[in-house]
Amino acid sequence: GQQLNQSPQSMFIQEGEDVSMNCTSSSIFNTWLWYKQDPGEGPVLLIALYKAGELTSNGRLTAQFGITRKDSFLNISASIPSDVGIYFCAGDGTSYGKLTFGQGTILTVHP
Amino acid sequence: DAGVIQSPRHEVTEMGQEVTLRCKPISGHNSLFWYRQTMMRGLELLIYFNNNVPIDDSGMPEDRFSAKMPNASFSTLKIQPSEPRDSAVYFCASTQSISPSTQHFGDGTRLSIL
Numbered sequence: 300g301q302q303l304n305q306s307p308q309s310m311f312i313q314e315g316e317d318v319s320m321n322c323t324s325s326s327i328f329n330t331w332l333w334y335k336q337d338p339g340e341g342p343v344l345l346i347a348l349y350k351a352g353e354l355t356s357n358g359r360l361t362a363q364f365g366i367t368r369k370d371s372f373l374n375i376s377a378s379i380p381s382d383v384g385i386y387f388c389a390g391d392g393t394s395y396g397k398l399t400f401g402q403g404t405i406l407t408v409h410p
Numbered sequence: 411d412a413g414v415i416q417s418p419r420h421e422v423t424e425m426g427q428e429v430t431l432r433c434k435p436i437s438g439h440n441s442l443f444w445y446r447q448t449m450m451r452g453l454e455l456l457i458y459f460n461n462n463v464p465i466d467d468s469g470m471p472e473d474r475f476s477a478k479m480p481n482a483s484f485s486t487l488k489i490q491p492s493e494p495r496d497s498a499v500y501f502c503a504s505t506q507s508i509s510p511s512t513q514h515f516g517d518g519t520r521l522s523i524l
Contacts, residue, residue: 396511
């Protein structure tokens with residue numbers, strides 16, 4: 300089946316630093332998404348990307364849909380303590396939302 | 411606006427017991443997904459409904475698992491009989507089928523089978 304490789308697995312950064320994480324796939328996806336999950340809660344959608352090459356921002360977050368349609372990255376600029384959590388990439392290779400999730404990146408921000 | 415509502419939030423039960431997880435999707439959403447999250451396997455799609463009809467149940471692990479959606483505002487995921495390896499967090503998500511990827515998740519049910 301489809302697999303997503305997300306890296307890094309974890310990051311420990313200082314407040315104010317920029318963060319970058321990425322996902323690669325062995326298969327092509329039509330849609331790439333980035334979610335954030337806080338402890339005890341469900342994943343929350345951050346950014347959705349629909350076209351190869353698309354670059355989309357949401358506040359301090361920027362994500363790109365790779366040209367090959369097999370990868371995506373997420374950048375967080377000027378990190379703050381509330382950015383702490385687990386970030387997941389997800390790809391949809393179907394027409395009905397059958398998402399494949401990456402393993403997650405655990406982000407810790409030190410004040 | 412109310413998000414996806416799941417109940418119970420936590421369930422602890424003994425092996426062999428029947429477990430029923432419940433989900434109320436966001437009003438107006440016609441697609442509903444059940445996921446399971448574990449440390450070992452991450453987030454996995456179990457089953458997908460569109461307009462209350464099961465479309466893809468290829469992720470349902472075995473016959474002990476069943477899911478229903480009797481109407482647009484309610485779905486259940488049942489495990490009978492439950493086993494310790496079923497322990498996980500189960501999430502329900504909903505969306506409108508015109509934008510199927512942008513799913514809204516509930517806060518999950520943390521299930522522990524002793």
